Amino acid sequence: MRLPSFLVLTTCATVALSSGCSRSHYRLRADRDSYTILHQKTDCAPWQPENDFTVYPRPDSRLYNNPVVDCPTLPNPSPQLYEYELPPIPDRDPERFRPQAATGRPANERQPEAHSEPIDDGDVRLLPEPEPETDTPEGTQGLGKWPRPQIQMVAFHQPPNPKPDLSTGNGQLNTADGQRSQADESTSESLPVPKKTQRSQTKAEIPIEYWNSVPRECLSRMLEFNSIREEYLLTFGEAPIEDLIDDSPRLALEDIIDLAHLNSRDLQSQKETLYSVALALTLERFQYQLKPSVGGNRTAANYRHNRVAGITDDTLSVPTGLQLDRMLWTGGDILARFSNSVILTFNGPQGFAADVGSDLFFDISQSILQRDILLESLTQAERDVIYQARDYARFRKQLFVDLATQYYALIRQFRQIEINTQNYFTLVREFRQTTEEYHGGFAPRFQLDQIEQQVINGRRQLLSS
Template identity: 40%
Template structure:
C-alpha cells in the first residue's frame, strides 16, 4: 500500500526527466544556430545602417561570393579541408556584372567617351585606296608624281626599322609594345607581315572590372565585412541578456547512483536532481533570476525498505547596484555603438579601396603610355643612328663621334624601354595581388581609356601648336616685308595643324570641309607662287643668255659640241621646271575647284571634267618631249637639242594656257591680284584658327569649390570623423565609469524561495508556509581605492588624449583638403606647361632634324639628340600630369566623402569631368547626434545622458 503513492508521486518527476533527456538528445542542428545568428545580425545591421550615410550595400553578407577564390563549395557547417597540393593559376576570371573581360571593347569615341553606332565609325579611303589620277602615273616622272599626289598621301618614305633592332627586345616587352597600332605598323613595315597578336583568351579588364573583382576576391575587404559581422554578433549576445531567457547552464537533470554500507547493511540510492532557470538584465542595471530546482532521492533497500524523498524549490532573486548602475549598462552601450563604428569603417574602406586601386590602375596606364612613348623614342633614335651611319659611310658628311652619339642614344632608349616593360609587369602583378587574383594569372588592361586620354593629350598639344603657329603667322601677316611664299608656308602649316585637330576631335574622323577647302586653295597659291618664281628664273636666264650671245662670239678652241650643249640644254631644263610647276598648279587647281563645288564629297580623284582629259593628254605630250631629250643626250645627237628645246617652249605656252584656264576661278589678273588673293586666304586661315582656339580649352577641367566650403564639407561628412567624435564621448563616459569605481559599493538584493511541503512528497505542491524571503544591503566602503584612483586618473588623461586626437584628425582633414585643392591647381598649371613644352619640343625636333639634314652650320648630332630627349620627356610629362590630375581629383572627392560607389564598387562620377564636389554645410542635419546614440530605454545617470 505504501508503494503506490510513492510511484504516483514519482510520476511527474520521472516524466520531467524523460522530457529533459529527449530535449538534450535532440537539441538544435548547427545549421539552425548559424542561420539564427545570420538573421539576428542582418536585423541589427538593417536597424543601424538603413537610411544613413553609412548604409551597407545590398548583398553585403559575410559569406564569400560564390565567384571568389576563397569560396568553399563544401558544406558550410562541416567544411572539408582543401587539397593541399599547390597548383598554379587555379582561378579563371568569373562572369562579371561590369562586362566580360574576354569580349572585344565597344566602339567608344575617344574624345566624348560615348559609344558610337556602327554606321558612325571612322570611314573614308585609306591612303592606300586613294588612286593617282588616271594617265598621270605613266606620263609623269616619279618626282613629279609625288608632288601631284592627292593631299593625305604621305610622299616621304618612312625608313623601316631593321630586324636587328627588334631582336634584342624581350618577348614580354614585345607583347606589351604590340598593344599599340602604331608599333604594329612599324613591325609590319620591318617584316612585311602583321605583328603577332597575343592569345584572345587573355582577359582585358577595365577599372570597373578591377573594382568588382576586388569586392569578390579582396582578402582585406572580406576581413572588414567579417569585422562588422563579428561586432554585430557580439551585440546580439549583449541584447539577449536584457530579454527573459534561460540560463546558459544548469538547466537539466542528472542521475546519481550511490551504493554504501552502514552498520553492516547495504544501501542503494538513486538521486535525480533537476534544475531550470531564467534570467534577465534590467534597464536599471540590476539582475533578475528565477529558478526551479527539483531533487528526487530513491532508496531501494534502506532500513525502511523502498523510500522516495522528493522536494522542489522556486527561487526568485533580484540584485541592484546603487552607485555603479552605469557600469552595468556599459557593455551593451559600447557594443551598440561599436556596430555603427564598424559600419562606417566598412563604407570608408570601400571608398579607400576604390581610391587605391584607381591609383594602381592609372599608374599602370601611365606605364603603358611610357612603353609607347619609349618605343617611339627608340625607333626615332634608331633611325637617326642608321641615317648618321649611312652619311658617315657613304658621304662622309658626319664625323664618327656624332655617329657614336646616335648609337649611344639608341642604346639608352632601348635600355629605358626594357626597364619600362619590366616595371609595368611588376606593377601589374602588384595590382593582381591587391585585388586578390593569382599573380601568375594572364591579365591585361583594356586600353580604351588610355587611348581616350592619349587622344585628349594629342588634341591639346595640337591646339597649342595652332596657337603658336597662329601667333607666328599673325606677326608675319602684319609685316609688309614678308615674302608671299613665307606667308603661304606658314598658313599651310597652320592649316595642316587645324586639320589635325579636326581629325582628332571629330567623332567621324573626317576634317571639316571649310578647312579642307582652305588647304586646297593654299596648295594652289603655293603652286602658283612656285611657278611664278621658276618663270622669273627662266625669263631672267633667257634675257641674260640673249644678251651674252649678242655680245660674245665663240672663242678659238671652243668645241662645237660644248657650244651646242651650253645654252639650249640649260634653257630646256629651266623650261621643264616651269612646265612641271604649271602642271602641279593645274592639277591642284582642278582638285580645289571640284572640292569647292562639292564640299561634302570625299577628297579623292577628280571627277568627269574635260580639262582633266586635256591635262592628261598634255602630260603624255610632255612626257614624250622629255623622252626625246633623254634619247638625244644619251646618243649625243646634239643637233636635235635646240629643236627639242623649241618644242618645250611651245609646250610651255600650252602649260601656261592650261594653268590660266584652270585657275581662273581663284586667281585672275596680274601679280597684284595674286597677292591680294594670298592676303585674303591667309586672313581666312587666321580667322578659322581663332574660331578653333576660342572653342578649345587646353586646361584640365577646373574644380569649382571654395576652400572653406570644401573643408567644412569634409568636417561635416567624413565618416571617420564621426567615429572620432563618438569615441570622444566613449572616453568621456569612461571617466564617469572610473569615477563610479571610486565610490562605495552598495548592492541591494532581494531573494524569495518557495518550497514544497516535506510531508507531501510532490514536486509542485508549493506552500507559503514553506517559504523564505531574504533582503540584504551590502556596503563596501572605499577605504582602499588606489588602483581605482589610478584608473580614474588614466581615464582623464585618455579623454584629453582622445580630444587632442579628434582635433588633430580635424586639422589633418583640413590640411588634406587644402593640399588636394593646391595639388589640383598645380596639376592644371603643370599640365598647361607640359603641353606648351611638348609643342615647343615638337617644333624643335622638326627644325633640328631639317637643319641637320641640310648640314646647317653649328647644328650637330647632339642638338638633335637633346631635342628628341626633350620631346620624349615632354610627352611623358603630359601623360603624367594628366593622370596625376585624375588621381588628385579622386583624392579630393574621397577626402570630402563625396565618392558614392555603386553595387560593384565603382564610382560613376569618375567619368564625369564636370562633376563638382558636393558642398554640405548642414552639420546638425547631417549629424543630429554628433556624439552618437545611447541605448534607448536604459536608465542612465544624468551625467551619462549628457554625453549623447
C-alpha cells in the first residue's frame, strides 16, 4: 500500500507545481498586450510601425545571441566582430526601376496580340483601338470621335529610326524643294561608306610601367569598370587574373536598408523603448480593471486541541477571505470583500458543533475635488505611446535618409575612380605623344614638363580617390 500512496502524492505534487504560470506565460501575455496597444494607438496613422514589428532580433541578426528568451544567459565575452556572416542577399532585377508603360500595365505583362505589331529589336508598338461608332447630337463631339494618341513601348536601347522611303516609284526621290535627279542619287551611292571600327584600335596602349606604378589595392578598384578592363586587355593582351578582381558581395540600396534594419543597435534600442512605453500603458490600464486586491485574499486551516478539567476540546477552523477592487474612470474606488468562516468543534461540552458564518462588504469612495489628478498618470502614459511612436517613425525615416546619402556619396566616389583613371590614362597618352614630338623638334621642353607634372597630379588624384 505504500507504493500507490507514494504515486498519488507524487502525482498531486506534479499537478500542483505545473498548474502555476511560467515565465513564458507572462512574457507572451506582455507581448500580446503591448502589441495590442501599439495597434490601437498607431493604426492608420502616419507614425504606424511596420507590419512585422517585433522587439526580438531575428536569428540571422548579429544582435541575436541567446535562443532561450525566458532563461537568458550571459553572452560570450570573446570578440565576435568578424564571426558574423551576412545573410543570403536576394538577386535584384536591374530593370526594376525602369518606368512602366503609359498604359499602367507592368513592364513584363504581355500585351494583347490583336492590337500589337512586332517591330525589330524586340520592340512592340500598340496600334490604336478601333473607334466605336456612337451617335452623338449635332454640334457635339463624342469621346469616341477624338483621335487617340498612338502608344509605343520601346526597349532600353532604341535603334535609330531608318530613313523614310521617299521614292515616287519612278526611280527619283522627293525632296522639300523639288525632285532630285538620278545622277545625284548615283553619285551619293558611289561614295564610300565608313566601316565601324573597334574603339581599341583607335587608342594607344598604356605602357606596363604605368600599370605597375599603381598599388595593387587601387588596381583592384580600377578593374571594377569595364572600360578599365578594356584598357588592361589592350595592354596585356589578356583579361585580368582573378586575384586582381575583388570578389566582395555587391549590395544595392535595398540590401543596405535591410541589413541596417537587421543589425542596427540604435534601431533595436528604439524598438525596445517603444515596447517598454506600451507595456507601461498596460500597467496603467490594469489599475482600472477588476482585480484581486494586494491583501485580504487568503484561506487557512487552524486545528486546536485543548484539555481542561478532564474535558478534551478539538476545534478545526477554516477562515477564507476574498477581496476585489477596481478604480473607476471618474476617480472613484470600489472595494468588495467576502469572508467565510467554518468552525467545527469535536468532543465539546455539547458534543459535535458546527459554526458557519459569511460576510459580504462593499466600499465605494468617490473623489469630488481634483479628480483629474488621479487620471494624470494614465493620460501621460497614453501620450507617451504616441510620442514614442512618432519618434520611432522619425528615426526610421532619418535612418533611411542617412543610409541613402552615404550610399550615393559612395557611388559618386566609386564613379570618381573611373573618371580619375581615364583622366590618368589620357594624360599618359598625351605625355607619350608630346615626348615623341619633343624628340622630333615639334614641341618645346617646358610643354613636356607641364604634361609630366599633370601626369603626376593625375596619378595622385587616382590614388587618393
